[in-house]
Amino acid sequence: MVEDTGQRRRGLPTIEELRIWRDFIETTESLRARLTSRLQRESELSAGDYAVLLALNDAEKRRLRSSELAATIGWERSRLSHHLGRMERRGLVRREECATDSRGAEVALTAEGAEAFRRASIPHLRAVRELFVDALTPDQLAVAGEIAAALRTRLAAPHDEGSRNGTRA
Amino acid sequence: MVEDTGQRRRGLPTIEELRIWRDFIETTESLRARLTSRLQRESELSAGDYAVLLALNDAEKRRLRSSELAATIGWERSRLSHHLGRMERRGLVRREECATDSRGAEVALTAEGAEAFRRASIPHLRAVRELFVDALTPDQLAVAGEIAAALRTRLAAPHDEGSRNGTRA
DNA sequence: ATCATATGGTTGACACATCAATCAGGAGGC
DNA sequence: GCCTCCTGATTGATGTGTCAACCATATGAT
Numbered sequence: 001m002v003e004d005t006g007q008r009r010r011g012l013p014t015i016e017e018l019r020i021w022r023d024f025i026e027t028t029e030s031l032r033a034r035l036t037s038r039l040q041r042e043s044e045l046s047a048g049d050y051a052v053l054l055a056l057n058d059a060e061k062r063r064l065r066s067s068e069l070a071a072t073i074g075w076e077r078s079r080l081s082h083h084l085g086r087m088e089r090r091g092l093v094r095r096e097e098c099a100t101d102s103r104g105a106e107v108a109l110t111a112e113g114a115e116a117f118r119r120a121s122i123p124h125l126r127a128v129r130e131l132f133v134d135a136l137t138p139d140q141l142a143v144a145g146e147i148a149a150a151l152r153t154r155l156a157a158p159h160d161e162g163s164r165n166g167t168r169a
Numbered sequence: 170m171v172e173d174t175g176q177r178r179r180g181l182p183t184i185e186e187l188r189i190w191r192d193f194i195e196t197t198e199s200l201r202a203r204l205t206s207r208l209q210r211e212s213e214l215s216a217g218d219y220a221v222l223l224a225l226n227d228a229e230k231r232r233l234r235s236s237e238l239a240a241t242i243g244w245e246r247s248r249l250s251h252h253l254g255r256m257e258r259r260g261l262v263r264r265e266e267c268a269t270d271s272r273g274a275e276v277a278l279t280a281e282g283a284e285a286f287r288r289a290s291i292p293h294l295r296a297v298r299e300l301f302v303d304a305l306t307p308d309q310l311a312v313a314g315e316i317a318a319a320l321r322t323r324l325a326a327p328h329d330e331g332s333r334n335g336t337r338a
Numbered sequence: 339a340t341c342a343t344a345t346g347g348t349t350g351a352c353a354c355a356t357c358a359a360t361c362a363g364g365a366g367g368c
Numbered sequence: 369g370c371c372t373c374c375t376g377a378t379t380g381a382t383g384t385g386t387c388a389a390c391c392a393t394a395t396g397a398t
Contacts, residue, residue, distance in 0.1 A: 012291070013298045020310060021297050023317040026243070028197040031320055037356090048384075067346060074195070079385060081348055086383070103346045103393045122181070128190050129182045135323035136316060141189060143312040147305060148192040151200055154304035206386090217354075236376060248355060250378055255353070272363045272376045 031131060038127050043120035048083050049092065050124065051075075053109065053117035056093065062109040065098060069107055092116060200300060207296050212289035217252050218261065219293065220244075222278065222286035225262065231278040234267060238276055261285060 013021060036047040045053070055072045056062055064072070070080045084107060087093045092113035098104035109117075136144065182190060205216040214222070224241045225231055233241070239249045253276060256262045261282035267273035278286075302310065 011298060012294045013302050017302045017310065018294070018297070020314040020317070021301055023321070024301075024313050025197070025201060027317040027321045027324070028194070029201070030324055032194060032198070033355095034324060046383075065346090076386075077347060078349085078387080082384075085348090098346095101346075101394075103391095105347065125181045125187070128187070129180060131323055132190055132193075132320070133182050133186045135319050137319075140312060140316050140319060141186065143309060144193050144316055145189040147309050147313055147316075148189070148196040150304050150306075150309060151301070152192070152196045154300055155196070155199055155203060215353075234376085245356075246377060247357080247379085251354075254378090267376095270364075270376075272361095274377065 034131060035124075035127055039120060039124050042123050043116065045116060045120050049087060050117070050120060052080075052083065052087060052107075053092065053113055053120075056107065056109040057114065057117050062114065063096075063106050066095075066105045066107055087113070204293070204296055204300060208289060208293050211292050212285065214285060214289050218256060219286070219289060221249075221252065221256060221276075222261065222282055222289075225276065225278040226283065226286050231283065232265075232275050235264075235274045235276055256282075 032047075039045055039047065039050060043050075051073045052069065055069055056064060066080065066084070067077060070077050073080075075083075084093060084095060088095060091110055094108045094110050096106045096108055098106045133141065201216075208214055208216065208219060212219075220242045221238070224238055225233060235249065235253070236246060239246050242249075244252075253262060253264060257264060260279055263277045263279050265275045265277055267275045305313065
């Protein structure tokens with residue numbers, strides 16, 4: 001752990017650090033892909049659909065202003081707009097105009113959307129447990145939380161703008 | 170840590186476990202997004218471009234059979250084919266027919282592609298260091314490696330097929 | 339009231355990912 | 369040789385993500 005066969009410290013990761021990085025990012029990526037493909041197979045919902053339905057389902061009266069929804073799930077408005085278009089076509093949500101601000105749109109969960117979410121929810125959570133929670137020791141799980149917090153802090157730090165994104169389970 | 174305010178253990182994650190999961194997946198997702206947007210800004214390359222260029226650059230004679238390339242970076246052949254089409258249009262790679270198997274294609278790094286990779290590489294690695302390696306304590310980094318290994322093992326286990334995916338740094 | 343500007347949201351263009359279908363060329367059996 | 373089956377790779381359709389441009393309404397200054 002002191003050898004440093006790689007670069008002689010010039011702001012670049014060592015070989016070992018790089019190995020960990022690649023392992024880490026590829027694995028989380030595979031995990032995400034696996035979970036979404038499973039969700040898709042079992043419930044005909046994409047990860048995006050699930051995030052939207054979850055947020056709406058948790059909301060008062062199962063409806064949200066479009067921009068609040070975007071903020072909740074951490075999406076750009078444009079992305080949300082496109083996605084809502086597709087979901088609306090499938091009957092999962094409905095867009096209605098907002099009483100208090102005529103520019104605004106309210107997004108409402110349809111009965112069909114609520115039902116789809118209900119059906120998807122348990123199996124999805126079970127999958128999260130199987131593929132993530134149960135794969136780790138309690139210690140590892142705790143450190144996973146720490147790591148997320150540390151990375152998030154660094155991402156939030158000034159210095160490098162251009163952030164965006166985030167996906168919900 | 171023993172309270173378990175949530176579900177009464179029925180294969181579902183507890184509230185706390187779910188919180189960690191969401192933190193974890195959202196954060197890694199943001200990290201990935203940030204790195205790719207930075208790569209894009211600094212080098213006009215997407216994460217996919219980088220993965221392809223890296224693999225080719227490491228290869229003997231800077232060329233690979235299409236399917237070997239796919240295996241190296243863990244992509245489906247179809248995804249790679251589409252991506253190579255776009256990269257070829259930009260002059261980063263060249264597709265040539267394979268001498269030993271006339272179905273096959275060989276993908277070769279162009280001078281332009283090699284140059285683009287060279288320019289992108291250092292800043293990208295520096296970004297990995299800043300946003301990942303340096304954000305973590307040595308212990309956390311080590312555990313990150315363990316976590317990746319544990320998750321990977323679970324993903325590789327039989328039981329749930331439908332995997333695919335993986336991205337390289 | 340009028341005008342500049344900010345805000346909420348949509349749109350279009352394009353890159354990217356996944357799936358199913360396709361197609362050409364190898365490989366083995368006969 | 370010839371037929372079947374397998375394999376390497378491409379294609380098209382569709383869903384998804386990002387960016388920049390856009391439109392309409394709200395808001396605040398004057």
